[in-house]
Amino acid sequence: MGLTKTDLFTERQNQLAKWAKVMGHPARIAIIDFLLNAKACINGDLVDELGLAQATISQHLRELKEVGLIQGTIEGTRVNYCIHTENWSAMSDAFHELFVHSPSDKNRQCC
Amino acid sequence: MGLTKTDLFTERQNQLAKWAKVMGHPARIAIIDFLLNAKACINGDLVDELGLAQATISQHLRELKEVGLIQGTIEGTRVNYCIHTENWSAMSDAFHELFVHSPSDKNRQCC
DNA sequence: TTCTTTTATCGTAATATTGCAATGAATTAA
DNA sequence: TTAATTCATTGCAATATTACGATAAAAGAA
Numbered sequence: 714m715g716l717t718k719t720d721l722f723t724e725r726q727n728q729l730a731k732w733a734k735v736m737g738h739p740a741r742i743a744i745i746d747f748l749l750n751a752k753a754c755i756n757g758d759l760v761d762e763l764g765l766a767q768a769t770i771s772q773h774l775r776e777l778k779e780v781g782l783i784q785g786t787i788e789g790t791r792v793n794y795c796i797h798t799e800n801w802s803a804m805s806d807a808f809h810e811l812f813v814h815s816p817s818d819k820n821r822q823c824c
Numbered sequence: 825m826g827l828t829k830t831d832l833f834t835e836r837q838n839q840l841a842k843w844a845k846v847m848g849h850p851a852r853i854a855i856i857d858f859l860l861n862a863k864a865c866i867n868g869d870l871v872d873e874l875g876l877a878q879a880t881i882s883q884h885l886r887e888l889k890e891v892g893l894i895q896g897t898i899e900g901t902r903v904n905y906c907i908h909t910e911n912w913s914a915m916s917d918a919f920h921e922l923f924v925h926s927p928s929d930k931n932r933q934c935c
Numbered sequence: 936t937t938c939t940t941t942t943a944t945c946g947t948a949a950t951a952t953t954g955c956a957a958t959g960a961a962t963t964a965a
Numbered sequence: 966t967t968a969a970t971t972c973a974t975t976g977c978a979a980t981a982t983t984a985c986g987a988t989a990a991a992a993g994a995a
Binding site for chain 2: 718719721722726730731734737738739741742743745746749763793795804808811812
């Protein structure tokens with residue numbers, strides 16, 4: 714199969730999973746780290762930073778762009794990438810909502 | 825290839841990715857939702873709750889258990905699953921650290 | 936004991952992901 | 966113009982994921 718049954722779940726669950734999935738690779742975490750820490754928006758010298766091939770990084774950037782976490786603007790032969798602020802905080806809020814829901818209050822370590 | 829090059833990244837990046845990856849499926853988000861909201865710790869009537877086969881749910885539970893987000897104790901023929909409180913808040917903290925790092929301050933939508 | 940219930944595991948099929956070399960497309964430099 | 970730079974896309978190979986039926990294992994009920 715290999716085909717996720719998205720119709721069984723709520724839109725929120727699918728959205729959370731989509732965001733989590735795209736963060737579920739260390740290279741993409743590293744890219745996010747880089748963009749969050751960059752003084753300016755950074756293009757593809759991620760190729761130097763991470764030890765991956767250019768094609769591989771481009772693919773990771775595309776995935777991050779597809780879920781809306783980053784955006785890129787063409788600047789000559791280069792592309793400036795940066796965090797998509799709105800979507801980033803939307804994701805941030807959604808996960809915060811989940812994490813704040815700590816089980817420690819109601820059922821403190823019940824098994 | 826299909827083989828993630830974990831040696832290129834920091835331990836933190838790999839750990840974050842690991843956590844995110846396991847949350848990167850709506851069924852596992854649904855299981856987490858269920859466990860967070862449950863008045864008591866819940867066993868495998870997730871099979872009724874979600875519309876997936878028993879073997880599939882068992883597999884998802886194992887993955888959640890493998891990264892330490894949930895734990896299970898055998899109780900007769902049943903298994904009681906619940907959120908692993910410590911690891912849950914460790915993950916919560918780690919992602920909070922990332923999310924709080926909003927880019928809006930230094931480089932407000934620069935591309 | 937045998938039967939039932941509950942969960943885990945095995946095996947398999949379909950699909951997805953990861954990574955890269957090679958190639959294209961677009962802009963800039965000479 | 967031609968050459969160089971930068972990034973995206975294509976095509977491929979290796980591996981991983983998702984899902985489920987079938988079966989196994991363990992405990993309780995009859």
